[in-house]
Amino acid sequence: MIWLALILAVGLAGALAYWQLIIAEGAYLGAPLVALLYDWTAEKYNSIKEFNDDDEDYCLGRPLATRLDGGAGVTILDVATGTGRIPLVMLRQPDFHGRVIGVDRAWKMLTVARRDTAHLGERVSFIQADVMALPFASNRLPVVTCMEALEFLPNPQSGLAELVRVLQAAGKKNPGRGWLLTTNRVGWEAKLMPGKTWSREQLERILGRMPLALISIQVWQDIYDQVWAQKIAPN
Numbered sequence: 001m002i003w004l005a006l007i008l009a010v011g012l013a014g015a016l017a018y019w020q021l022i023i024a025e026g027a028y029l030g031a032p033l034v035a036l037l038y039d040w041t042a043e044k045y046n047s048i049k050e051f052n053d054d055d056e057d058y059c060l061g062r063p064l065a066t067r068l069d070g071g072a073g074v075t076i077l078d079v080a081t082g083t084g085r086i087p088l089v090m091l092r093q094p095d096f097h098g099r100v101i102g103v104d105r106a107w108k109m110l111t112v113a114r115r116d117t118a119h120l121g122e123r124v125s126f127i128q129a130d131v132m133a134l135p136f137a138s139n140r141l142p143v144v145t146c147m148e149a150l151e152f153l154p155n156p157q158s159g160l161a162e163l164v165r166v167l168q169a170a171g172k173k174n175p176g177r178g179w180l181l182t183t184n185r186v187g188w189e190a191k192l193m194p195g196k197t198w199s200r201e202q203l204e205r206i207l208g209r210m211p212l213a214l215i216s217i218q219v220w221q222d223i224y225d226q227v228w229a230q231k232i233a234p235n
């Protein structure tokens with residue numbers, strides 16, 4: 001009987017650890033642990049994700065460059081940039097002429113990003129910071145992206161609000177600004193992350209309460225929807 005209880009306890013502890021550390025990637029245990037787990041896998045991250053340049057261009061680079069209409073003088077803030085996915089995809093778009101600032105909490109992810117974008121020169125830069133307290137003034141950045149990261153934040157809804165806070169609003173003089181591109185986790189794993197992910201309806205409601213227009217939640221991958229919206233200046 002004792003052996004059975006012991007086996008059950010070990011099994012439960014293993015399942016709990018798998019849920020917290022592998023599926024939720026430390027999300028319920030605090031931002032320092034999430035960043036530590038990413039630092040441990042930083043060198044392997046790109047091969048785990050198997051990014052495909054053509055897919056990335058088609059799904060991310062071209063839609064963003066088109067919305068920015070050339071993007072001359074536009075700075076994209078890529079929050080939770082990881083190994084520099086958005087800087088890499090944007091700077092190979094022939095019709096994007098702006099620059100990208102990548103922010104992440106995980107130092108080794110940023111080290112890989114800096115190394116892999118070194119050839120791109122001064123159009124790319126990186127800052128180590130936490131999504132929950134971005135080191136930028138409000139209404140500052142013309143475009144904000146945050147891919148595949150909201151669900152790992154201590155409070156995803158506050159993180160989303162922080163992205164919108166630093167985003168510059170589009171107005172009559174700058175109609176091509178104010179774009180937010182982010183993701184929402186979907187699929188069966190999303191159901192194992194209560195409080196960290198939203199149904200499409202919930203997310204629409206949350207975004208609808210923010211100063212955002214043109215809200216669009218698009219099916220993208222098995223585990224992520226793409227979320228687009230534009231911040232608008234109050235009348």
Ligand SMILES: C[S@@+](CC[C@H](N)C(=O)[O-])C[C@H]1O[C@@H](n2cnc3c(N)ncnc32)[C@H](O)[C@@H]1O
Pocket residue numbers: 031034035038079080081082083084085103104105106109129130131132146147148149152153154
């Ligand atoms: C799945 S990766 C996504 C990286 C990149 N956006 C991409 O699409 O490849 C999640 C990233 O979020 C970062 N991250 C998680 N929590 C963070 C926080 N509180 N502040 C800043 N970065 C955070 C991690 O360090 C990691 O680089």
